[in-house]
Amino acid sequence: MAETRMAETEAPKTRPGTKRIIDREEAARARRRRIESIGRWTLPLVVLVLMIVLWDRICVWNDIPKYILPRPGLVAETLWNDAPILFKALLITLRTTILALLVAVIGGVGLAVLFTQSKLFEMSFYPYAVVLQVTPIVAIAPLIFIYISSKIVGMLLCAWIVAFFPVLSNTTLGLNSADHNLRDLFNIYGATRWQRLRYLQLPSALPYFLGGLRIAGGLALIGAVVAEYVAGTGGVGSGLAFTILESSYRLNIPRVFAALILIAATGVVIFMALSLLSHLLLRKWHESALKRES
């Protein structure tokens, strides 16, 4: 057999011309791979540092006073000094966010499933989901808080309204995108509605759903902040919205930015967590998560 004869793996150096081309290619490939594996961590960091330096320079060059745009150093200092207040507030906002996201997922997926079960049901009720999405929270918040006595439930409802639509919309799309051959197969094997949903449509919808979830993650955070605004939680036990509001009224802008940075960082962390989740769930089979050669 051929391989026994050709045991010298790093093979013969024939035809130097040809050889060199391959070598250059291989070397380039190796180099690219090396750069990539380093870049994977350093580049984002470098960009982060650059962004911060740029922010700092912009402040200095344009002589921007700290009550308009504080320099990053000052924000970092504030973040450090005010950590106890800020992180307590963050925790509260985070709680609302996570609860809202959870409810958004349950509500969004639940509605999507209902909608795909019956076209007529979908046609009748989808518009109201859209209505919920486009209604300015600020305008209907009084109504919500009038009839829902628990502030927490009211806030959850507000954040949910903001966050649920992407989950609903993407999941519906996904449920309808199941491969038609597989759908036929399920029909033939006499799958019940529920089985088709469970074993075919839900897995097919997963990538779409996870996409919607990543959008909803950010929206839930915004929703939580907006909900705090309209619920007007003052005093102890209040979240980041309160901090931003009051600090900006008092022109304690460094603290506003510290709070904003916390929100932004939280958003990024939520996004990365959801991306990781998505990767873990899809890496075995979906195009978007598969590592491919070349």
Add this chain to the structure above:
Amino acid sequence: MAETRMAETEAPKTRPGTKRIIDREEAARARRRRIESIGRWTLPLVVLVLMIVLWDRICVWNDIPKYILPRPGLVAETLWNDAPILFKALLITLRTTILALLVAVIGGVGLAVLFTQSKLFEMSFYPYAVVLQVTPIVAIAPLIFIYISSKIVGMLLCAWIVAFFPVLSNTTLGLNSADHNLRDLFNIYGATRWQRLRYLQLPSALPYFLGGLRIAGGLALIGAVVAEYVAGTGGVGSGLAFTILESSYRLNIPRVFAALILIAATGVVIFMALSLLSHLLLRKWHESALKRES
């Protein structure tokens, strides 16, 4: 050939037992089809009417005064009487919405394309897109309006920040979901980056993109309303947000609801328009839009 012999199409009535089953099935199918084609239009209308009646009944049963939740009749009356004001305001909001959606599409797709061109680029800059998404507009609006003197540009920016992320996120997902066999094919035929993008990735991403667009449509509308809030166009030439603010200040709650209903209806119309667009673009080939038998 067989068919010539079997020309009597409504075929022999053998084995009445068997026959009847088929007949019943067929009849059921026909009935279902008939119901569906009627239901397609009437059911949503019926639900709409029911919703309105329910709203009215809730107002009556709970004795809700009109300055908290006006009855639908009153809102309709206001809508009719204040039509000139309201529709002028609607037009203005709509203009912002459409512009914002347009910019969101350009920005979202543009960024998504950039991101799929280089993994490193994506890793470095995607977080900032997330940051934009989760930043509360209210908090950074002052900064925007200090440095952007044109109110319209500022408003567009605000609405864009609200609306662009779903487009970006879904399009990125879609661009990465191109069938790997086709990707290989393009590689083999020596497609350039641009060609692969143009002929393979963009069409593959279309269903995802359109899903994102449908989410963004509603968000652009909300974004426009929020932008009006923070930009505060007073007086003539101001949109629905202003109408809502003013009317709610004047405790003219029926008009607030009339404006809200306009927003909701606009949202639904935008959604339906985008759904139609989606259907038209995908009906030739994508699962989610194909009509299938059975």
Add this chain to the structure above:
Amino acid sequence: MSLEGTDVAATDAVTKGGATNEDGTSEGAPLLTLSDVSKVFNGDLVALNGMSLQVRAGDFVSLLGPSGCGKSTALRLIAGLSHPTSGKIDWTGGQGAGDLGVVFQEPTLMPWATVAQNVWLPWRLRGKSYASVKDKVLEALALVGLEKFAGSYPRELSGGMKMRVSIARSLVTNPRLILMDEPFAALDEITRHKLNNDLLALRAKIGCTIIFVTHSVFESVFLSNRIVVMAARPGRVIHEVAVDAPYPRDEEFRTSSAYAAHCRAASDALHDAIGD
């Protein structure tokens, strides 16, 4: 009652339908009857034109014909996945939705499930836990030579392996009726022969009815007792070749002169169908 009389006559005509010799091997009760079934796509593409066919329990019917002649369409109609534009499909004994195994022309595997999970599917849809049918799943996989790949995902398989998973799935429940659309096209001839034999053995064991689409004249002759030859544009039945060799058939049959004669007949019919 006179009406009923005519009907029976008409049905008989159907039974003897197609062009040629209905033979003795078709002894079972009528299972399903296609009466003048047509299927038109997009209003003008006649995929199937007035197809009449009666399948009896225990039949092994092969559909043979050029690409695009409506074989898959006919199978889909029988499977109830699509409805005839005109004509009727009658099931005797309400078998219609019942105990069916199916192999599509494409492997049609769930990409998110492992090979074993894919094969488990028909059982799963009948509410069986994996543990309770694990033996059957592995047995079916062994039949197609994939027991070592039970834990692989479809994307890790070669084209022929995917198709074999699909075959294993169709057999795992020992169904009474099996519809197979070119199941062995992606396999080498030796594996193909082996699976042909296995399929016949299975058929002998559980006595199932099989409707089988193939492009191979040899395969159709070796496997079936009836070969329905179709022609394209419009898709229609133009011949029926009865293969009256008794079952069980083995490798010996492949070398028999009867086999060669049948092959010639089927091949001629196919040439006829293609019209050259």
Add this chain to the structure above:
Amino acid sequence: MSLEGTDVAATDAVTKGGATNEDGTSEGAPLLTLSDVSKVFNGDLVALNGMSLQVRAGDFVSLLGPSGCGKSTALRLIAGLSHPTSGKIDWTGGQGAGDLGVVFQEPTLMPWATVAQNVWLPWRLRGKSYASVKDKVLEALALVGLEKFAGSYPRELSGGMKMRVSIARSLVTNPRLILMDEPFAALDEITRHKLNNDLLALRAKIGCTIIFVTHSVFESVFLSNRIVVMAARPGRVIHEVAVDAPYPRDEEFRTSSAYAAHCRAASDALHDAIGD
């Protein structure tokens, strides 16, 4: 210089690699050389183990072997879609990325494009407008008998028709090297024979090199001048059968005794590969 000397010798060994007779029909300049190429998936699945092969310009090489023996993997390596775990693939004259036509085992059509647009693709990627290559596209479609379906979408085609579109696409640019992975598996034998003849005619006309995966011993003998027989687990080359019949080959060749002899040889090799 001594080093270079050894190299040439080693290369010769590669050229004569495989198990059997390198024959006279391989006269062109060396085009590509696989030297001890291995491919391992997931760290333990050896899809290809030390495959060595030299393809010369003008060769028609068939890869024959059981399902899962690494034929598609070898083709993917040659196409540059995947990189060998060890070993080298050398191209002479930088042909590597050049003028290539390819048929995957699956049809791989763009679902959003019509048949004509799918066939246009290779030209489109070279910057040709549809109008400027319309004739070629329609000609390629006519070759596979699909000129009437130019405006259809892939989902409206039968399995065999999809595959034929894929074949038309691979031929539309008259490429110098064509890689084909079981292109005719989904076609009936008559259409298959016709396309075999067409392929040989095309080869004669444009003088291209073809690497061809098939499961049909007959097809491989009829088409190629070299048959590489592979075995599975681990995927490897175990025989090479030279088919030294001269081109052009026609239907007469199919009935010649040389053909039968070659078929027997290839079939034996295949039996060897499957190990039964």
Add this chain to the structure above:
Amino acid sequence: DKVSFGTNWLPEAEHGGYYQAVADGTYAKCGLDVTIVPGGPQVNNRAMMMAGRLTFNMDGNFLQPFQALKEGIPLVVVAADFQKDPQILMTHPGRLKDFKEMKTLPKIFVGDNAYQSLYQWLEQAYGLKASQRAVYTFNAAPFIADKNSAQQGYVTSEPYAVEKQGGFKPDVYLMADLGWNTPATLVEAMQSTLDKHPAWVKCFVEGSAIGWANYLYGDPSKGNAAILKANPEMTQDQIDYSIKAMKDHGIVDSGLSLKEGIGAMSADQIKSFYEKMVKSGVVDKGLDISKVFTTKYSNSGASLPVKKKLTDK
């Protein structure tokens, strides 16, 4: 009895009297357990009161009650704890020679509520234009950044922040001094509350007046502690500044209240304000404004003895 009172902003010294009265038990003495519900820019406490979720609500000036009257909402103002509206416009120092030049500034930052009320009047009375208005999002940075702008504020609050962060003392124009003669920090309740629980109203109005007297003239530390607790962002410095400003400008206690006690209202003053507003087209004419307020509880002089004791005046 448990009652609740919605304010118009986060806890601050401008609500000192109420926090004081809660903290030192003044309300408790007459039998009320008062919960103070803070407001905010997007919080709509008035709607909460109209829906019966709050007993009392704080309102900035009389325009809203007029609107309520017009819309037939049974809402009654029962006290005005500020004699003068603390609303100001401020500019960069020396930017204007006279408030009359305000109409020449390109940008005036005004919040939504003030735009609907105060600004409408300013347009009529001082010729300001709608196009000058920019949105005040309760962040003074844009004002500080732009020398040619003006900004709304409370005399007790915004100038302090600007002074501290912007490093300059803005020129302050108190609206009350320019003819904006509405009583302010109104306490309002629904007619039904007045009908069913007059005792609550009496207790709350008088208790608030006493609370304010204690807060301004006595030891405000209890009230301040309550404010600081409820609003961790608040500073003692800011509170001190606010109290001083309230005293300096006679926001709470001047004119009528000197004789009739904190919270007192005069029908004539309200009528005069109404007429001004009618003239500037902000409210409709012909409303029977006597229905929208009652001096029955506010003018009882409850705060006078307390103040006397504390100041010996």
